[in-house]
Amino acid sequence: MKKEFWNDTVVVITGASSGIGKALLEELAIFPCQLVLLARRAGDIPEPTAKHKDTILHRVTCDLSDPSSVQDAIDWISKRIERVDVLFNNAGITAHGRFDSLSMEVYRKTFATNFFGPVQFIKGLLPLVTIAKGNIVTTSTVSALYGVPGRAAYSASKSALHAALESLRIESLDLGIGVSLVCVPYTDTALRTSGLDSFGNLLTEAPAKGKRKSAKEVAHVLMEVAKDKEARLVTFNLSGKFLEWMRFFSPKFLEKILYKKLYDDFKTH
Template structure:
C-alpha cells in the first residue's frame, strides 16, 4: 500500500457499514483524505479506530436496489465533492437456490442490487471519475466467471456487471479511467446471512467450509488494485485462477468439479 498515493484523495465506498467496505474505510481513515461512505443504514457506520486529523468522512444513505435512492446519493455527492479519485464498487447481495426454484423476483432483486444499482451509480459519478482520471474497483466473485450451480441469479448478475464494466474500460481507454474487477474468495462477512433464498426470504446459511479470508485481508488487496490502473481481472488464490483458466481450456471438466463440489447446494429435496 503506497501511503503517499492516498493523501488528499476523494474515495467513495459502497456497502461501507460492514464487512469489506468497513475494512476499507478503516484502512484509509489514517490518511488525510475525503471518504464518502454509502450504505442502506449509513447512520450505523461507526467512527474508525484511528483517523487522521484532516480526514473528512461523509456518510450517505443509499439503497442500490432503489433507483430514487441512488439518484439522491449521486446528487448529494456531486454537490459536495469536485472529483472522485477512487470508487470502491463494493456493495452486493447473494442469492442461493436451484435455477428451477428461484422466483423471478429473486432474479430481479439480485440484479437490482448487483447490476442496475451499481451501473446507475457509476454513470452518475462518471463525470467526477473522468475529471480525476480515477479508478473504479469492483468487489466481485469467481461466481461471475462461470455459471455456478445453486447461484444462478448471483452468477448472472455479477457476470453482467463484468461485461458492462469491461465495455466501459475499453471505451474510456483514452480518457485515463481505470476499471478493475476483483474476484474475492470466501470471506468472513455477513453475505450469507443477508442474501436471498429461492423464495426471496432472508438467507441464513453457515459460513462456507474451508479457509476464508478476513475482510481486512481482502481490503488490502483491493487497495493495492486501486493503485494500479492496469489491473483488470484479479483473482486471489489457486481456486480462483483454476476456474478462470478451466472455463477456457476444459469447461466440461470444470462443470464436473462444480457439480461434485456444490451438489449439496443444489440437489433436489
Template sequence: MQTDLWKGKTIVITGGSSGIGEALLESLSQVPCKLINLSRSEPELVRKISKKKEKRPAEIFHIQADLSSEKEINKAVAKLAKLTDGIDVLFNNAGITAHSRFDQTQIEAFRRAFDVNFFGPVFLTMRLLPFLKKNKGAVMVTSTVSGLYGIPARSAYSSSKSALHAVMESARIELSEEGLRFIIFCPPYTKTNLRSNGIDGDGQKLEEPHYSGKSKTPQEVAEKMIRSIEDPNSRLVVMDKSGLFVQWMRNISPSFLEKVLYKKLYKDFH
C-alpha cells in the same frame, strides 16, 4: 498500501457499514484523504467520529442510500456533489448473494439480485462519471469467483455478477482514452455476513451460516483491493487458486470444470 498515492484523494465506497466495505473504510481512514460512504446504515467508524470518540487523518462522510433504488442514488449523488466535484476512486462494493437451484428460483429472486448487483452499481457509476472523468479516476467492482462461470445453486448471483463484468469491460475500452480505469475484483470466500443477508429462491432472507472452509478476512481482501488500485495494470483480479482455476479452466476445459463444480457443490443443489 502506498500511502502517498492516496493522500489528498477523494474516494467513494458503497457498503462501508460492514464486511469488506467496512475494512476498506477502516484502512483508508488512516490516510489524509476524503472518504464518502454510501450505504443504508451508518458505519460504526462514522458514529465514533461524530461522537468524538475517535479521530482519523481522513475526512469521512456518510450518505444514507438504498443502492438498489435509482431514486435514492440520484438523491445520494446530489448530496455527494456538495462535498466534491471530482472522484479519484469508486469502490462499488455493495452486493447481495442468492442461493438456490435454477428450477427452484422465482424470477423475483433474479430481479432482486440484479437490482443490487447489476443495476445499482451500473447506474451509480453512470451518475458519477462526470466526477470520475474530472479526476481520471478508477472504478472497482467487488464481484465474485461465481461471476466467472455459472456456479451451481448460484444462477441468480452468478448471472448478475457476470453481467456486471461485461459492462465494466466495455466501459474500460470505451473510456480508456479519457484516463478512466475499470477493475473487476473477485475475492474468495470471505468472513462476512454476505450469506446470512442473502436471499433464497423465493427472494426471502437466506440466513445461511458462514462458509465453514478456509476463507479470507475482510481486512485481507481490502488490502488486496487497495494494492490492485495502485497497480495500473489491474483489470480482472482474483486472490487464490480456486479463482485462478475457474478463470483458466473455463477456457481450457469447461467440461472438466463442470465436473469439478458438480462434485464440489453437489450438496448445495440437492
C-alpha cells in the same frame, strides 16, 4: 520522498457499514483523505477505530436496489465533491437456490442490487472519476466467471456487471481512468445471512467451509488494485485462477468439479 498514494484523495465506498466496505473504511481512515461512505442505513456506518486528524468522513444513505435512492446519492455527492479518485463499488447481495426453484422476484432483487444499482451509480459519478483520472474498483466473485450451480441469479448478475464494466473500460481508454474487477474468495462477512433464498427470504446459512479471507485482507488487495489502472480482472488464489483458466480450456471438467463441490448447495431436498 514519494507522496503516499492515499493522501488528499477522494474515495467513495459503497456498502461501507459492514464487511469489506467497513474494512476499507478502517484501513483508509488513517490517511488524510475524504471518504464518501454509502450504505442503506448511513447511521450504521461506524466511526473508524483510528482516524487521521485531517480525514473527512461523509456518510450518505443509498439503497442500490432503489433507483431514486441511487440518484439522490449521486446528486448529494455531485454537489459537494469536485472529483473522485477511487470508487470502490463494493456493495452487493447473494442469492442461493436451484435454477428451477428461484423465483423471478429473486432475480429482479439480485439484479437491482448487483447490476442496475451499481451501473446507475457508476454512470452518475463517471464525470467526477474522469476529472480525477481515477479508478473504479469492483468487488466481485469467481461466481461471475462461470454459471455456478445453486447461484444462478448471483452468477448472472455479477457476470452482467463484468460485461458492462469491461465495455466501459474499452470505451474509456482515452480518458485515463481505470476499471478493475476483483474476484474475491470466501471471506468472513455477513453475505450468507443478508442474501436471499429461492423465495426471497433472508438466508440463514452457515459460513462457507474451508479457509476464508478476512475482510481486512481483502481490503488490502482492493487498495493495491486501486493504485494500478492497468489491473483488469484480478483473482486472489489458486481456486480463482483455476476457474478463470478452466472455463476456457476444459469447461466439461470444470463443470464436473463444480457439480461435485457444490452438490449439497443445489441438490433436490
